[in-house]
Each structure stands twice: as C-alpha cells, then as structure tokens.
Amino acid sequence: MRRIRAAAAIAIVTSLATAATGCGGGEGGTGSDASPKTLTYWATNQGANIEADKKILTPELKKFEKETGIKVKLEVVPWANLLDRILAATTSGQGPDVLNIGNTWSASLQATGALMPWDEAAFEKIGGRDRFAEAAVASAGAEGQDPAAVPLYSMSYALYYNKKMFEEAGVEKPPATWDEMVETGKKLSKDGKWALGAEGSNLSSNIHQVFALSQQHGGNFFDASGKPDFTSDANVAAVKQYVDLMGKNKIIAPGNAEYAQNQSLQDFARGKTAMVLWQSAASTFKAHGMKDEDWGVAPAPVQSGTPGQGRQVNSMVSGINIAVFKNTKNLDGATEFVKFMTSHEEQKILNGTYGSIPSVKSAQQDGAFDTPDGTVLRETLTKSAAPLPQVANESQFETAVGTAVKGLFADAANGRPVTTESVKAALSKAQQQMPK
Amino acid sequence: MTPAATAAHRQAQAPAGRSTERPATGKDRPRRPRLPGRLRRAGLPYLLLLPAVLVELLVHLVPMVMGIMMSFKELTQFTIRDWSVAPWNGLANFSATVDFDAPVGEALLDSFLVTCAFTVLSVGLCWLIGTAAAIFLQDTFRGRGLLRTLFLVPYALPAYAAVITWAFMFQRDNGLVNHVLHDQLGITDGSSFWLIGDNSFIALLVVSVWKGWPFAFLIIMAGLQNIPRELYEAAALDGAGVWQQIRKITLPSLRPVNQVLVLVLFLWTFNDFNTPFVLFGKSAPEAANLISIHIYQSSFVTWNFGTGSAMSALLLLFLLAVTGAYLLVTSRGRKQADV
Numbered sequence: 001m002r003r004i005r006a007a008a009a010i011a012i013v014t015s016l017a018t019a020a021t022g023c024g025g026g027e028g029g030t031g032s033d034a035s036p037k038t039l040t041y042w043a044t045n046q047g048a049n050i051e052a053d054k055k056i057l058t059p060e061l062k063k064f065e066k067e068t069g070i071k072v073k074l075e076v077v078p079w080a081n082l083l084d085r086i087l088a089a090t091t092s093g094q095g096p097d098v099l100n101i102g103n104t105w106s107a108s109l110q111a112t113g114a115l116m117p118w119d120e121a122a123f124e125k126i127g128g129r130d131r132f133a134e135a136a137v138a139s140a141g142a143e144g145q146d147p148a149a150v151p152l153y154s155m156s157y158a159l160y161y162n163k164k165m166f167e168e169a170g171v172e173k174p175p176a177t178w179d180e181m182v183e184t185g186k187k188l189s190k191d192g193k194w195a196l197g198a199e200g201s202n203l204s205s206n207i208h209q210v211f212a213l214s215q216q217h218g219g220n221f222f223d224a225s226g227k228p229d230f231t232s233d234a235n236v237a238a239v240k241q242y243v244d245l246m247g248k249n250k251i252i253a254p255g256n257a258e259y260a261q262n263q264s265l266q267d268f269a270r271g272k273t274a275m276v277l278w279q280s281a282a283s284t285f286k287a288h289g290m291k292d293e294d295w296g297v298a299p300a301p302v303q304s305g306t307p308g309q310g311r312q313v314n315s316m317v318s319g320i321n322i323a324v325f326k327n328t329k330n331l332d333g334a335t336e337f338v339k340f341m342t343s344h345e346e347q348k349i350l351n352g353t354y355g356s357i358p359s360v361k362s363a364q365q366d367g368a369f370d371t372p373d374g375t376v377l378r379e380t381l382t383k384s385a386a387p388l389p390q391v392a393n394e395s396q397f398e399t400a401v402g403t404a405v406k407g408l409f410a411d412a413a414n415g416r417p418v419t420t421e422s423v424k425a426a427l428s429k430a431q432q433q434m435p436k
Numbered sequence: 437m438t439p440a441a442t443a444a445h446r447q448a449q450a451p452a453g454r455s456t457e458r459p460a461t462g463k464d465r466p467r468r469p470r471l472p473g474r475l476r477r478a479g480l481p482y483l484l485l486l487p488a489v490l491v492e493l494l495v496h497l498v499p500m501v502m503g504i505m506m507s508f509k510e511l512t513q514f515t516i517r518d519w520s521v522a523p524w525n526g527l528a529n530f531s532a533t534v535d536f537d538a539p540v541g542e543a544l545l546d547s548f549l550v551t552c553a554f555t556v557l558s559v560g561l562c563w564l565i566g567t568a569a570a571i572f573l574q575d576t577f578r579g580r581g582l583l584r585t586l587f588l589v590p591y592a593l594p595a596y597a598a599v600i601t602w603a604f605m606f607q608r609d610n611g612l613v614n615h616v617l618h619d620q621l622g623i624t625d626g627s628s629f630w631l632i633g634d635n636s637f638i639a640l641l642v643v644s645v646w647k648g649w650p651f652a653f654l655i656i657m658a659g660l661q662n663i664p665r666e667l668y669e670a671a672a673l674d675g676a677g678v679w680q681q682i683r684k685i686t687l688p689s690l691r692p693v694n695q696v697l698v699l700v701l702f703l704w705t706f707n708d709f710n711t712p713f714v715l716f717g718k719s720a721p722e723a724a725n726l727i728s729i730h731i732y733q734s735s736f737v738t739w740n741f742g743t744g745s746a747m748s749a750l751l752l753l754f755l756l757a758v759t760g761a762y763l764l765v766t767s768r769g770r771k772q773a774d775v
Contacts, residue, residue, distance in 0.1 A: 080717065084736055091516050108739075113517050201632065203719065255609040258631045260717060392513065399737045403719040410632035410721065432539035435512060435740055 036330050039337055040073045042085070042099040044320055046153065046354045048287030050076045056353050064340050070333045079204075083395060089325065090114035097328040098337050101149055102204070103139045103319040104388045104398065110141045110148035111392035116324040116331075117146035126150065126339040136359040139317045139387040149321035150338055151359035153351055155279040156380040157208065157315035158373060159298045165193065165274040166296075174275070174298035176305040178241070185251030188274045196245060197264030197273040200257035200409035203402025206242075207388070208316050209277065210405060213238035215313040215386055216303050221397060222389040228434045230401060230427040239405060240423045247412030257406075257413035268295075279318050282355035282373050297373040299380055307384035315380050317387040319359065357381055393434060400430035500752075507745035516741060529746035540734075544747060546722070547730035551706060554637070554726060558644045559701045563694075565645065566652025571682060574660055584657070591650035599714040602643045606630035606715075631716060636724040643711055648704070652697060659693035660686070695766045702762075703755060727751060 041061070047053045053076040061072040075096070077085055083105065089095025090112050101109060109115055116122070118140075123129040129137060136151035161174050169188045175181040185195030199205040214221060219234025229235075246252040253273070256264055265281060267273040269288035277300055285295060299307045300314040307314040322341055324334045340346060347363035357378050358364045369378060388394060404426040412418050506519070507529055515522035535541040569587055573580055590598060605612040607630075614627045630639040667685050676684065687694075709728040712720050718737060720729045731751070735744025 087516070087736060087739070091519075093517075108513060112513050201717065253609075255607075255627075258608060258629060396738050399719070399733075406632070406719060407721070410629065413629060414633050429539065433543075433738060435738060 036333055037069060038071045038073060039098060039330055039333050040075070040096040041337070042082075042096040043074060043076045044082065044100040044102070045076055045078055046320065046356070048284050050078065052287065056350070060346060060349065064337060067340070068333070068336055070330075070336065072337065086114070087112075093327045095325045095327060097325055097330055097334045099323055099325060100152065100320050101323055103136075103149075103151065103317070103321045104204075104207075105395050106140045106148050106321055107142040107390040107392055108395040109323070110145065114326055115148040116326050116328075116334075117141075117148060118150060119146045122146075122335070123150075125335050126342060131342070131361060132359050133361055133364065133381075135317055135381065135385070135387070136319060139319065139390065140321050142390045142392070149323035150342060151319055152322040152341060153320045153354060153356040154359045154381055155318040155320075155356045156377050156385045157212065157277055157279050157300045157318065158376045158380060159275060159300050160268070160278055160281050160285075160373075161275045161296050161298065162268065162271060162273075163294060163296050165271060169274070174296065175301055176298070178301050178303060180305075181301050182245075182249045182251060185245070185249060185275075189251050193271070194253040194256075194267075194273050195251040195275060197259075197267055197276040198246065198252050198256045198409075199259045199262065199264055200246070200413070201260035201406050203399055203406065206402045206405035206409075207398045208279075208318065209242050210235075210239050210401070211316050211388055212300065212314055212386075213241055216311050217241075218311055220389070221401065222391050222393075226389075226391045226393075228393065228397065228431050230397075230431040231424055235427060236420055236424050239401075239408065239427065240418065240420060243405065243408045243412050243418050243423070246409060247418045254413035257409040279315075280355040280357075280373075280377060282371070283353065297376050299376055299384070302384070307380065309384065309386075313384055313386045315385040317381065317385045319356075396434055400433045401427065404430040503745050504749050506741055507749045509742050511741040511745070513739040516739070522742075525742055529742045530750070533743060533746050533750060540743065544727075544730065544734075547725045547727050550637070550723065550725055551727040554641060554644070554724075555702060555705045557641055558648060558705045559698060561641075561645045562648040562652045562701055562705075563698060565649040566654075567656050567690075569649075569653045570656040570660055571686065573657065587653055588650045590646055591654065595647065595710045596714055598647065599643060599711055602639075602646075603631065603715050606639050632721050634721075634723045636716065636721040640712055640715060640724040640726070643715060644705060644708065647711065648701060652701065655693060655697045656690060659690045663689045699759065699762055703759070706755065707751075 043053060043057055045053055047056055054074065057074055057076075061074055065071050079102075082102075086095070086099065086101065086109065090109075095114075101115075110117075118129075120129070132151055133154065136154050137147055140147035140149045140151055159174055165188060166172075166174075171184050171187055175184045181196070188195035198209075211221070214235050217234035217237045219232050219238060221228065221230055221235060223229045246254060246256065253267075262284070264273060264276055265278070265284050266288060268276050269285060269290045282292075286292070302308075302312045302314045304312055306312060322338055324331070324338060328334045341350070342360055344360060344363050347358040347360045348366050348368060351358045351363065352368050355373065357369060357374065358366070364378065369375075389397070391397075408418055408423060408426055411422065508525055508527075509515075509519070509522040510525040510528070511519065511522045532538065532540050533544055536545050573584055573587075604610075608614060608627050611630070613630060614624070618624045618627055628635055630636065663686065667689075668681055671681050671685060707728055708726065709732065712724060712726045712729045713732070716724060716729075719733065720726065727747075731744050731747045734747060735741045
C-alpha cells in the first residue's frame with residue numbers, strides 16, 4: 001500500500017509540475033558556436049518540402065565554406081514552428097547566427113531587439129543598401145528605423161490556372177476581376193471539380209488574401225497610429241468577400257476549409273481544382289509532377305481588372321528576409337554569409353530554383369526571370385503590391401485575424417450562413433485579443 | 437544478556453522512550469519495533485525515492501518558479517529578450533484572466549469548461565474500457581497474450597506519430613473516418629468535418645480515449661493479479677454470478693488501484709497538449725479549445741507571456757485543489773474500508 005502511495009505521490013507531483021511548466025515550454029534553440037569557423041543557419045521552407053530545401057541549399061553552403069572556410073550548419077525550420085522557435089531563441093539568447101524570417105514579421109521581431117539592426121555601416125559591408133529593391137527593404141522593419149533584416153527572396157501573388165480544365169469548361173481567359181472570377185468559377189465548379197483552391201486553416205494564407213481584398217475596398221487593418229482597426233466596413237467586406245467564394249458563390253470546395261498543409265496545390269496538380277492564388281508556385285508544381293505547359297499564370301484579380309496602386313492592389317509584398325541574430329558569437333562570419341546569400345550570383349541561383357524574384361536589383365534584370373510566371377510576379381511586385389502593415393503587433397494580427405477567417409470558413413463549409421454581422425463579430429473578437 | 441548487549445539495548449531504548457511522549461495511538465501493540473529500526477525501515481523508501489525527487493525538483497521546480505515569477509510581470513515582445521527589465525505588474529495579469537466579463541477571461545472560462553467536459557468524458561471512457569478489457573482478459577484462453585499486446589499498442593506508439601495518423605484519418609475529403617462512416621456505412625448524411633467546427637470535440641475525445649485507455653487497462657490488469665482466486669471460487673460456490681463477482685469482489689479490491697489510476701488519468705488528460713496541438717495546430721476550434729492550447733495561444737501566439745503564466749499558475753492551483761480534495765475524500769473512505 002505504501003509503495004502504491006509513494007508511486008502515486010511521484011506521479012502526481014510530475015503531472016502537476018507539467019501543468020505549471022507547460023507554458024514555459026517551447027523548444028530551446030540550437031546553441032550558437034563560439035568558434036568563428038562555424039555558423040548556424042535557420043532556413044525557411046521554400047521548396048516543395050524540407051528535404052528539397054536541404055538539397056537546394058547544401059551545395060551553396062559548401063561553396064561558401066570553400067570561399068571563406070566557415071562551415072554552415074543548416075536547419076530548415078517548418079513554417080508551423082518557425083515563429084515559436086525564434087521566440088524561444090529570443091527568450092533564451094540561444095539561437096542561430098543567421099536566420100530567415102517571413103518579411104511580414106520584421107517589425108514584430110524588430111521590437112524584441114533580438115535581431116541585429118542594419119544601419120548604414122552594416123549595409124556597406126554587404127555592398128550597400130541601394131543594391132536592393134526599395135519595396136523589399138521597406139518590408140524589413142518599421143518605418144523610420146534601421147531594417148531588422150535584409151531582403152533575400154521576393155514574391156508576390158498571382159493567379160495560377162490549369163489550362164486543360166479551362167479548355168474543357170470553355171473558359172477562354174483567366175478572370176481579371178472578381179465578378180469574372182465568380183462567373184468563370186461557376187462554369188468550372190461541377191462534377192466534383194472546383195474552380196479555386198484555398199488554405200482555409202492556414203492563418204498566414206488567410207491574412208494574405210484578406211489583406212489584398214481589404215486594400216481593394218479601401219481599408220487597412222491598422223490605423224495611422226498603428227492601432228488595430230479590424231472591424232471597419234472595408235475589412236468586414238473584404239473578409240466576407242473572401243469567405244463567400246466558398247459559402248455563397250460555391251466556387252471553393254468546402255473541404256478546403258480544413259486545408260493548411262498546401263493541399264490545395266496537390267488538388268491543383270491533380271486536376272481537381274482549376275485555379276489557385278499563390279506566390280511563386282512553379283517549383284512546387286514541378287515537384288507534384290506538373291509540366292510547365294500544363295499551367296498558366298495571370299495577375300491576381302482586382303475589382304476593376306487592371307492592377308495598380310491604391311484600390312487596385314492585388315498582392316502583398318511577400319518575401320523572405322535574412323537576419324542576423326544579435327547574440328551571435330560570429331558577427332563577421334554572419335555578415336559575410338548574408339553578403340554571400342545576397343550576392344548577384346547566389347540571388348540568381350536560389351531565386352531561379354525557388355521560382356521567386358531576386359531582391360537584388362541587378363539579379364532581377366537577369367533573363368532567367370523572364371519566364372511567364374516570373375514576369376507576372378515581378379510586374380505585380382513592382383506595380384501593384386503593398387506591404388503588410390509594418391507594426392510591432394503584426395504577428396499577433398496574423399494569428400488573431402487569420403483564426404477569425406479560419407472560423408468563418410468552418411461556418412461556410414458546414415453550411416452555416418456567413419453574414420456581415422457574423423464577420424464583424426469574428427473580427428471584433430480578434431481585435432479584443434490584440435495587446436492593449 | 438551480555439553487558440555490551442545491554443548497553444546497546446539501553447541506547448536503542450532511549451529514543452524509543454522519548455517517542456512515548458507523543459500521544460498514544462490507542463492501538464498499542466505489546467512489542468513495538470524500536471525507533472531507530474522503525475526509522476530505518478520507514479526511511480528506506482524515502483531514501484530510495486530521494487534521487488528521483490531531487491532530479492524532479494531540478495527539472496521542474498526551477499521552471500515552475502520562473503513561471504510563477506513571470507505571472508507577476510508584464511512580459512511582452514518588447515521585454516522577452518531581457519526579463520529583468522520587464523515591469524512588475526502586481527496582480528494585473530491574474531485579475532485580467534479571471535475577469536469573466538472581459539474577452540480574455542470569458543475565453544478562458546469557455547476553454548476551462550470545455551476542458552472539464554472533455555476530461556470527465558475521456559477519463560470515464562478510458563477507465564470503463566480499460567476495466568472491461570482487463571476483466572475480459574483475466575481468464576486464460578488461446579490468443580490472450582496476443583490480444584494484450586495488441587491492446588497496448590496505442591500506449592506504446594509515439595504520441596506525435598499516432599495523432600498525426602488520426603489527423604489524416606479525420607480529413608474530410610480523403611480521410612478514412614468519413615469513408616467508413618459515410619461512403620460505406622451511410623451513417624452520416626454528408627461528409628462531415630472532424631477537424632474544424634463542433635465535431636472537433638468528438639474527434640479529440642476519440643483520439644484521447646484511444647491513446648489513454650491502454651494505460652488504464654495495464655494498471656487494472658496488474659491490480660487484478662493481486663485478487664486471490666479463492667475469493668471468486670468461494671463466491672461461485674455461494675452462487676454469485678459473474679456480474680455479482682465483479683461488483684462485490686473485483687471492484688472493491690481494485691479500489692486503491694483505481695484511486696491512483698483515476699487521479700493520474702485526470703491530471704494527464706486535463707493537461708494534455710500534444711493531442712489537440714497535433715490534431716488542430718495553433719488555433720484549435722472553439723469546441724476543442726483545451727486549456728493547455730488556450731494558454732499556449734495566450735502566451736506564444738499573442739506574445740503576452742505574463743498573462744499566459746498567470747493562467748498556468750491558476751491552472752496549477754486548480755489542479756492542486758482538485759487533487760487535494762480528491763485524495764482527502766477517497767482516502768477517508770478507504771481507511772474505513774481497510775480497518
């Protein structure tokens with residue numbers, strides 16, 4: 001009896017302790033090396049999967065090692081964990097030396113002070129700030145502060161479509177306005193096939209779409225002073241318009257409401273969905289076995305049909321920035337590595353492989369990016385893309401509003417009505433979760 | 437007795453003499469073991485437990501104290517890099533989390549209620565299935581070993597691999613669950629969503645029970661080995677049926693085992709983070725928003741670690757209170773039964 005009791009005591013203490021420490025969890029970062037001959041690099045998942053990324057990056061890192069003698073330890077961090085990992089690294093001070101971040105997080109991470117600011121002198125070491133496209137640098141930190149990172153890959157949204165499915169349904173050209181999208185969509189959505197794909201449970205993807213739509217309605221999710229303003233009419237209309245594509249217009253398959261792992265790209269490659277709004281999808285299509293001539297690409301729709309600035313914005317300025325962790329024990333090596341990754345040559349190779357657009361101006365002009373989708377993405381990026389709000393609370397906004405849209409998709413998928421009121425209520429709840 | 441032995445005897449008696457100052461227990465046996473001997477015997481289990489307790493404290497106490505400290509600070513993205521500069525916040529985090537009229541408190545209360553319902557159902561089902569299976573497998577028959585092994589598989593599988601498999605099976609369009617329920621059996625009207633919306637509670641419960649009952653099964657099975665067979669034989673001779681034997685012999689004999697089992701299952705289930713996180717990701721649907729996920733969201737996703745820690749501290753207090761009350765109530769009943 002006593003033994004049972006003792007065992008019980010231990011079990012209970014353990015379980016209770018887990019309760020108390022549960023929140024302090026998170027994975028500890030990899031310890032940075034004091035030696036100037038090694039670097040730890042956290043890369044983002046850009047290719048079809050983590051393994052593909054490793055295969056793409058490793059030869060380049062070997063090249064760097066050959067040039068400088070610095071060995072780079074690569075870890076490709078999945079998107080689902082990246083922000084947690086960065087936060088844990090920030091809290092503990094134990095992190096990588098160099099890391100990729102989603103450019104929309106720049107201002108949020110800048111506020112933590114975990115990343116090295118890129119002032120004039122720092123930029124000089126990697127060839128100067130003016131080597132980079134200005135729009136890309138603008139999404140590397142809050143306005144008026146030294147950028148927290150350097151733009152690495154640039155991307156924008158475009159409309160990818162399946163040529164064969166268009167032909168079969170008698171659709172001649174990709175929709176340029178949202179009305180055309182709905183009209184075309186109804187022609188394509190039949191016999192178990194659907195017009196448009198969406199990642200309804202992927203918070204970031206939801207944000208990217210409703211951001212562009214909000215711009216088109218003349219809205220913004222933060223007011224001029226940086227305070228959240230989620231429930232404005234424009235934002236409500238934007239969110240409703242996006243979710244209505246599934247609920248009211250029925251051109252998105254209800255099953256997409258639970259997609260969060262790029263299943264919509266799989267559906268697209270298998271000919272189950274005719275269109276996706278995506279950023280730099282070319283390499284993923286290839287990985288799924290699609291030939292380049294099977295798909296076409298067009299600018300994402302806007303209300304008027306001609307993308308531009310203001311209400312004609314049809315994409316966010318999307319991209320990956322490369323940052324140096326302030327706690328690095330190898331600052332020179334880290335800077336050297338950023339210089340290498342943003343060199344003309346590497347920009348050409350990596351962006352070419354990933355299907356993204358170089359953030360370095362000289363590399364952008366390279367003929368290798370004159371592919372059909374490269375042209376559309378570059379045009380969008382330079383003419384009709386707007387950066388997500390660069391405010392400290394941006395990443396909280398992505399989670400809060402992204403979750404709200406996910407919930408609304410769940411309603412639409414389950415056949416519950418999505419009304420202006422229900423959208424407003426969901427957005428208002430999201431706003432209440434934002435830090436005061 | 438030799439003089440030396442007498443001296444030793446006297447020495448040994450001295451502390452024992454002191455011990456008589458304590459109030460008499462009323463059940464004095466004529467020859468009580470003397471204190472050093474008793475001390476040694478009583479102390480041995482504690483001595484053996486000491487390394488485990490020390491490691492336990494090292495691994496858990498430090499983070500616990502940190503967590504509690506954090507709950508009194510205003511720890512946001514602006515201060516996490518250096519906690520020491522985070523301003524002290526007094527009880528503000530706590531008052532924000534228990535203000536059930538405000539959004540934060542309201543959400544916490546919802547999540548708490550969901551967790552309670554989930555825990556009661558999950559623990560109840562785990563216990564019921566575990567006990568039933570253990571009793572069925574008590575008699576020897578061909579294939580019993582195989583079945584026992586098979587039943588333990590969910591417990592032996594790594595949680596992540598098992599739950600991610602469930603997540604695939606619960607997918608609406610390509611999942612096995614809908615294929616069986618809808619396409620083959622025609623039980624559900626259309627393909628249902630299991631990972632979003634209200635059904636997510638059921639999905640979570642199924643996975644939790646699937647993962648948890650083998651443990652109950654294992655413990656109950658071990659407990660059953662201690663019940664003397666003669667009891668059953670005697671009862672059978674007296675004409676007791678199987679059901680009566682279970683009610684009058686098996687369950688009362690399992691009482692001490694059940695006391696521990698239910699408590700441990702309760703604590704594990706209430707705190708379970710892996711299952712909902714792997715199943716639903718960062719933002720669980722409201723119907724399945726367990727408190728552990730909610731706290732995670734409140735700290736990691738909104739970057740407000742002070743509030744998250746305050747919620748954790750409250751959770752700890754709640755679990756301590758429940759555990760204490762549970763042990764008090766069940767132990768009192770048991771002592772009477774033991775005497």
